[in-house]
Amino acid sequence: xxxxxxxxSRDNAGRYLAIGGLGLLxxxxxxxxxxxxxxxxxxxxxxxxxxxxxxxxxxxxxxxDSHLYRPFINSERFANLARAGSSPHALEIVAREYFxxxxxxxxxxxxxPQLFNLLMQQRKAQHHDEYFxxxxxxxxxxxxxxxxxxxxxxxxxxxxxxxxxxEVARGRKKxxxxxxxxxxxxxRALSEQQRREVTAARIQSNRPVRAxxxxxxxxxxxRTLDFLLSRGARVCMAKTPVTDLYRQMARDDPxxxxxxxxxxxxxxxxxxxxxxAVDLDLPLAVDSFTNPDHLTTGMxxxxxxxxxxxxxx
Amino acid sequence: MLFNSTLFxxxxxxxxxxxxxxxxxxxxxxxxxxxxxxxxxVFYAWAQPSFLLLLLASILGNFSIGLWIQGAGSExxxxxxxxxxxxxxxxxxxxxxxxxxxxxxxxxxxxxxxRVDAIALPLAISFFTFQQISYLSDTAQGRVSERxxxxxxxxxxxxxxxxxxPIVHHDEMLDQVHxxxxxxxxxxxxxxxxxxxxxxxxxxxxxxDALAARTGGFFDLAAAGVSLNFFEAWTAALGFSxxxxxxxxxxxxxxxxxxxxxxxxxPLNFHAPYxxxxxxxxxxxxxxxxxRWLRLNIFIPVSRGIMRRGGGRxxxxxxxxxxxxxxxxxxxxxGAGWNFVVWGLLHGVxxxxxxxxxxxxxxxGLAGSLPAPVGLLLGRATLFACLAATFVVFRAxxxxxxxxxxxxxSGADGVWTVDTASRLAATIGFEGGLLxxxxxxxxxxxxxxxxxxxxxxxxxxxxxxxxxxxxxxxRWRPTPGWALAGLAALLPGIYWILIEGHEEFIYRFF
Numbered sequence: 011x012x013x014x015x016x017x018x019s020r021d022n023a024g025r026y027l028a029i030g031g032l033g034l035l036x037x038x039x040x041x042x043x044x045x046x047x048x049x050x051x052x053x054x055x056x057x058x059x060x061x062x063x064x065x066x067x068x069x070x071x072x073x074x075d076s077h078l079y080r081p082f083i084n085s086e087r088f089a090n091l092a093r094a095g096s097s098p099h100a101l102e103i104v105a106r107e108y109f110x111x112x113x114x115x116x117x118x119x120x121x122x123p124q125l126f127n128l129l130m131q132q133r134k135a136q137h138h139d140e141y142f143x144x145x146x147x148x149x150x151x152x153x154x155x156x157x158x159x160x161x162x163x164x165x166x167x168x169x170x171x172x173x174x175x176x177e178v179a180r181g182r183k184k185x186x187x188x189x190x191x192x193x194x195x196x197x198r199a200l201s202e203q204q205r206r207e208v209t210a211a212r213i214q215s216n217r218p219v220r221a222x223x224x225x226x227x228x229x230x231x232x233r234t235l236d237f238l239l240s241r242g243a244r245v246c247m248a249k250t251p252v253t254d255l256y257r258q259m260a261r262d263d264p265x266x267x268x269x270x271x272x273x274x275x276x277x278x279x280x281x282x283x284x285x286x287a288v289d290l291d292l293p294l295a296v297d298s299f300t301n302p303d304h305l306t307t308g309m310x311x312x313x314x315x316x317x318x319x320x321x322x323x
Numbered sequence: 324m325l326f327n328s329t330l331f332x333x334x335x336x337x338x339x340x341x342x343x344x345x346x347x348x349x350x351x352x353x354x355x356x357x358x359x360x361x362x363x364x365v366f367y368a369w370a371q372p373s374f375l376l377l378l379l380a381s382i383l384g385n386f387s388i389g390l391w392i393q394g395a396g397s398e399x400x401x402x403x404x405x406x407x408x409x410x411x412x413x414x415x416x417x418x419x420x421x422x423x424x425x426x427x428x429x430x431x432x433x434x435x436x437x438r439v440d441a442i443a444l445p446l447a448i449s450f451f452t453f454q455q456i457s458y459l460s461d462t463a464q465g466r467v468s469e470r471x472x473x474x475x476x477x478x479x480x481x482x483x484x485x486x487x488x489p490i491v492h493h494d495e496m497l498d499q500v501h502x503x504x505x506x507x508x509x510x511x512x513x514x515x516x517x518x519x520x521x522x523x524x525x526x527x528x529x530x531x532d533a534l535a536a537r538t539g540g541f542f543d544l545a546a547a548g549v550s551l552n553f554f555e556a557w558t559a560a561l562g563f564s565x566x567x568x569x570x571x572x573x574x575x576x577x578x579x580x581x582x583x584x585x586x587x588x589x590p591l592n593f594h595a596p597y598x599x600x601x602x603x604x605x606x607x608x609x610x611x612x613x614x615r616w617l618r619l620n621i622f623i624p625v626s627r628g629i630m631r632r633g634g635g636r637x638x639x640x641x642x643x644x645x646x647x648x649x650x651x652x653x654x655x656x657x658g659a660g661w662n663f664v665v666w667g668l669l670h671g672v673x674x675x676x677x678x679x680x681x682x683x684x685x686x687x688g689l690a691g692s693l694p695a696p697v698g699l700l701l702g703r704a705t706l707f708a709c710l711a712a713t714f715v716v717f718r719a720x721x722x723x724x725x726x727x728x729x730x731x732x733s734g735a736d737g738v739w740t741v742d743t744a745s746r747l748a749a750t751i752g753f754e755g756g757l758l759x760x761x762x763x764x765x766x767x768x769x770x771x772x773x774x775x776x777x778x779x780x781x782x783x784x785x786x787x788x789x790x791x792x793x794x795x796x797x798r799w800r801p802t803p804g805w806a807l808a809g810l811a812a813l814l815p816g817i818y819w820i821l822i823e824g825h826e827e828f829i830y831r832f833f
Contacts, residue, residue: 023511026801030517033810034817041818140824143330155329160821 060158074120077250081310114243121247123269124216218269246321251287366482405463424659483581487830489592516584523576531570538562546720591782600702
């Protein structure tokens with residue numbers, strides 16, 4: 011064969027491979043730097059939560075959707091694995107991956123009926139089943155190999171836009187408190203009729219599916235609890251706060267009632283404490299909420315502190 | 324595991340290649356074959372662990388029958404073992420690949436209650452079965468006598484060509500497998516192999532997958548009952564013609580490149596087929612090893628059989644029946660469905676028609692009547708239009724959808740309607756149109772990867788295919804400039820995979 015004929019051709023081929031290999035490594039390193047410096051710092055993003063799983067350190071964690079994400083947003087004791095719109099299927103994957111390498115300690119799992127609404131059922135794993143596939147065995151987690159993060163490369167090449175996005179996100183976090191309080195103050199100005207309409211709309215969008223216990227979301231939820239208990243976690247199920255009006259109106263909806271019953275039965279079956287926000291004696295008023303089922307930042311922090319106390323006393 | 328997955332690129336390939344080169348460096352090259360066999364079985368099992376046993380059973384069964392053929396004392400005994408082996412292989416293929424289609428036919432004939440549970444298609448079953456049928460046939464004729472199961476397993480299951488070919492003949496690979504412990508793989512082999520692999524990755528990821536995203540939607544719309552207009556139907560047809568071209572060309576480059584990294588040179592399987600000026604040339608350039616297999620094992624025996632019955636003279640019926648049967652089976656090989664059968668038969672009609680046209684042209688004295696460049700362009704354009712039309716049958720959801728699309732493409736539903744311009748702008752746009760024209764220029768005029776790497780034997784017997792070497796500046800050499808060019812092909816492909824994930828190869832399902 012011609013290819014192995016001379017030493018000089020071998021030397022050239024060696025140099026060729028060295029340049030190619032080095033170029034490839036540099037290309038990947040550049041992508042890794044972009045992801046680390048521009049993509050994962052964007053708070054609230056999916057990439058940020060995936061990164062949080064990779065850099066798991068805290069044994070205590072919170073799992074749920076925005077109802078728990080907001081109260082624990084500034085928590086330093088709990089890894090906040092809750093995110094707005096997270097389905098039970100996605101939460102199961104996040105829980106399994108987060109506690110793959112570290113021993114779980116205290117884990118608060120949201121137990122509110124809206125986790126099982128139709129949208130959550132349809133969202134299923136929200137692509138989380140494609141993540142965390144081949145990075146845990148490596149001594150250093152490479153973000154370029156993580157689809158949940160590397161997908162953002164498409165935008166990360168636009169460095170100025172990405173920097174702006176990160177700045178906006180940081181600013182948003184700072185401003186969020188003030189903004190949330192303002193929205194809450196605005197709620198005071200609503201008439202009784204308007205308040206009923208807004209609440210009815212929220213109840214409708216949060217409406218759990220019929221026969222929750224047979225849904226795939228509930229099966230995923232149960233598997234999450236079983237997994238956490240099998241790993242020795244101290245688990246607590248939390249029903250998050252809603253306005254009095256929301257609670258009264260939701261009582262008339264059979265799906266809400268049925269979902270809550272199923273969750274309480276599950277807690278009792280597994281021997282997990284179930285903490286309903288109603289029992290926490292929170293000084294709730296109309297302006298403690300930004301909408302009928304989301305607390306303001308200030309009230310959220312108080313709720314988080316009391317919930318922790320009630321769960322793990 | 325696919326060649327374009329991150330798992331393959333960043334884990335499997337570095338480990339397998341690194342391990343193989345390390346064995347050579349530490350004078351343990353004799354373990355190289357075992358290492359590659361183990362890697363190939365892991366590669367196969369990764370995709371379908373449940374079918375690994377089937378692959379191993381097929382290999383062991385055929386190897387054993389091969390030994391019995393070699394040990395048979397008489398010609399009759401050899402033939403009997405060979406027939407048994409071929410029947411078993413065909414039965415395996417029939418059960419796993421065609422049972423569902425057979426049930427569909429029986430139900431279509433009126434037996435609606437006739438049902439068989441769906442059977443999953445084992446990966447690469449057509450490829451490893453065809454290869455072993457050839458092996459048994461040649462063993463019976465005394466052309467091969469393999470006695471090492473390890474070498475035989477690598478010949479069948481070698482991971483670069485296991486999933487989608489080439490369909491390698493034993494005399495193209497077994498000798499190389501035997502020589503592997505003594506063959507010193509050098510950096511030039513790896514450089515040539517990885518360069519070819521990078522070219523293939525670029526074709527698959529940047530061209531084929533991008534085309535699939537742009538034009539695949541038209542076929543989905545047609546399948547959903549939406550009427551396409553003349554230009555949309557043609558865009559779908561042309562888009563898929565380019566997609567399948569770059570998908571298969573990319574796969575073949577990657578397969579040959581990977582094999583070369585381990586010191587094994589595979590036969591050429593794809594040689595710029597759209598540069599052909601007629602359908603006969605096309606099939607000598609497209610899936611070359613399948614065409615060869617079909618010619619040797621179907622066309623020649625069938626045509627000879629008919630010829631013998633007709634008194635030993637070649638006649639038209641022998642060729643027509645041979646072509647149609649061969650191409651019908653070629654279609655069926657591509658997939659168990661009427662679409663594929665009709666696609667194959669259409670190619671049979673084109674081949675028969677071309678033969679007839681050649682004879683007529685000679686008799687009428689029309690041969691060479693056009694200036695060469697005009698003839699070349701006319702030939703390529705006519706062939707490409709025919710191929711694009713037949714690929715509609717190949718790709719469409721069913722024959723009804725294909726028929727509707729072909730009618731629209733013929734202009735029977737009108738060429739220009741009031742909303743044509745706005746629909747074109749919304750669906751294809753100026754960029755899309757430009758892309759199709761650019762791709763046509765590439766497939767007609769750009770040098771192929773094998774021509775570019777022609778000095779370094781990227782495929783077996785390359786001199787037979789690349790008769791006119793390229794200008795020196797287009798020929799690959801291991802220089803820093805070519806290294807940068809290789810990176811320019813590799814990095815976008817890798818970034819694309821990281822961002823979008825990987826797509827299947829079209830030929831993986833055959």
